[in-house]
Amino acid sequence: MxxxxxxxxxxxxxxxxxxxxxxxxxxxxxxxxxxxxxxxxxxxxxxxxxxxxxxxxxxxxxxxxxxxxxxxxxxxxxxxxxxxxxxxxxxxxxxxxxxxxxxxxxxxxxxxxxxxxxxxxxxxxxxxxxxxxxxxxxxxxxxxxxxxxxxxxxxxxxxxxxxxxxxxxxxxxxxxxxxxxxxxxxxxxxxxxATESALLSDAPFIQAKTLQGLSLQDVSLAVLDDHQKIVTEHVMDLLFTHFGVSGPAALRCSSFVNQQLERHDAVTMRLDCFPTKTNAQLAKEWENEFSTSKKSVKNDLAQWLPERLADFFMAKLELEDTASYQLTPNQVESLIALVKEFTFPVHHTLPIEKSFVxxxxxxxxxxxxxxxxxxxxxxxxxxxxxxxxxxxxxxxxxxxxxxxxxxxxxxxxxxxxxxxx
CATH class of the missing domain: 3.50.50.60 (FAD/NAD(P)-binding domain)
Structure with missing residues (x-):
């Protein structure tokens, strides 16, 4: 040769x-x-x-x-x-x-x-x-x-x-x-x-596999610093897994998560299920939708959220059996805050060998x-x-x-x- x-x-x-x-x-x-x-x-x-x-x-x-x-x-x-x-x-x-x-x-x-x-x-x-x-x-x-x-x-x-x-x-x-x-x-x-990596969480709902396999489209996922300020935010699809979250939104957050993990044991993630709507807009729409409905809140939410996610949120607020028309203004406010600003911790990403980049x-x-x-x-x-x-x-x-x-x-x-x- x-x-x-x-x-x-x-x-x-x-x-x-x-x-x-x-x-x-x-x-x-x-x-x-x-x-x-x-x-x-x-x-x-x-x-x-x-x-x-x-x-x-x-x-x-x-x-x-x-x-x-x-x-x-x-x-x-x-x-x-x-x-x-x-x-x-x-x-x-x-x-x-x-x-x-x-x-x-x-x-x-x-x-x-x-x-x-x-x-x-x-x-x-x-x-x-x-x-x-x-x-x-x-x-x-x-x-x-x-x-x-x-x-x-x-x-x-x-x-x-x-x-x-x-x-x-x-x-x-x-x-x-x-x-x-x-x-x-x-x-x-x-x-x-590791970058472009899935995110691992020890949160109880992740460990219990409550949302495993649930896919969300065009949601916002943000990385928050220790002052609760946004480090990075991405509106893309998200997938809940048996170990945490994956999908494009999670992958794009991963390098910033790793940078935060250099200084902290866990990083706070914030999920916004309705990134194109403000809290006020959502409140007005839901008021019109729910005020006279005798269905349960989670049934009414079915047109807005996947059933399992609606069930999860209702359980967190202890509203599983509440009819929509019975919601108080404070309960509506709490519900909107949850779907717009649901936070959970991330403790690791997948190692470099199992990451994309x-x-x-x-x-x-x-x-x-x-x-x-x-x-x-x-x-x-x-x-x-x-x-x-x-x-x-x-x-x-x-x-x-x-x-x-x-x-x-x-x-x-x-x-x-x-x-x-």
């Missing part, structure tokens, strides 16, 4: 495949090394196996949906952004479709369509693939990259792109190797934590935002989940991975070209 290349990419996931393609498109001889037998193992799992490949929002909105250091990506998105991702796949014959919240999926509804398009393009460009191979060491010539060492071989290149991912889903090969390699180059790794990573102050090149070692580049950037679910993390990978690949190809003269 050839041992001399212009660019070596370590990690064959989302950012690694795009880095390889971008480098090859810019004239570099590229070697892509991956621990797995096939490329894109984690990408095949995304979006429930359908691959939410990007999001069609404008750049400023994209960055607002990447709460973990998204502003770092302004330079990256100026060079290659979500619309370029869409154009890339369309040019490869992959038709995309838009779903709710701007999420873009392949029309085939298969992640394999996306992976196959990336692999095919890399093959067309002559990228050499080295599967089932672990990089054990980065090689340097003073402050300049010189290549990598694997368990069996040594490969030479003036530019190396690390795209090894974080620590989520280690079965896909994301076992944290990149952090060790980055440290060997003198880089700082910021604390790692790793927060933390290679310190951004040590990376050039315009090129993704290391400020510690010339010719070393980073991209994807390995760096300290994380976004919400909805195509934002994949967008960041594709775009940082593209930027790293382009600039690695440019730098490597200087070594041919």
């Amino acid at each position: 050839e041992t001399n290349y212009d660019v070596i990419v370590v990690g064959g996931g989302t950012s690694g495949m795009m880095a390889s393609i971008a480098a090859a498109e810019n004239g570099a001889r590229v070697l892509l090394i991956d621990k797995n037998r096939k490329l894109g193992k984690k990408l095949l799992m995304t979006g429930g196996g359908r691959c939410n490949v990007t999001n069609n929002r404008d750049v400023d909105d994209l960055i607002r949906h990447i709460p973990g250091n998204g502003k770092f990506l302004y330079s990256t998105f100026a060079q290659f952004n979500n619309f370029d991702i869409m154009n890339f796949f369309e040019s490869q014959g992959v038709s995309l479709k838009e779903e709710d919240h701007g999420r873009m999926f392949p029309v085939t509804n298969k992640s394999k369509t996306i992976v196959d398009a990336l692999v095919t393009r890399a093959q067309e460009l002559g990228v050499t693939f080295c599967p089932n191979t672990k990089v054990t060491k980065l090689r340097f010539d003073d402050a300049q990259m010189a290549g990598v060492t694997t368990e069996t071989d040594t490969f030479n290149a003036p530019c190396v792109v690390l795209t090894t991912g974080g620590k989520t889903y280690p079965s896909t090969g994301s076992t944290g190797d990149g952090y060790r390699l980055a440290k060997s180059a003198g880089h700082t790794i910021t604390p790692l934590y 790793t927060g933390g990573g290679v310190h951004l102050k040590e990376i050039n935002p315009k090129t993704m090149e290391s400020k510690k070692k010339a010719g070393l580049f980073f991209a994807g989940e390995l760096i300290d950037i994380n976004g919400y679910t909805g195509g934002f993390n994949i967008t960041a991975a594709f775009c940082t990978g593209h930027s790293a690949g382009v600039h690695a190809a440019e730098i490597s070209s200087y070594f041919r003269y």
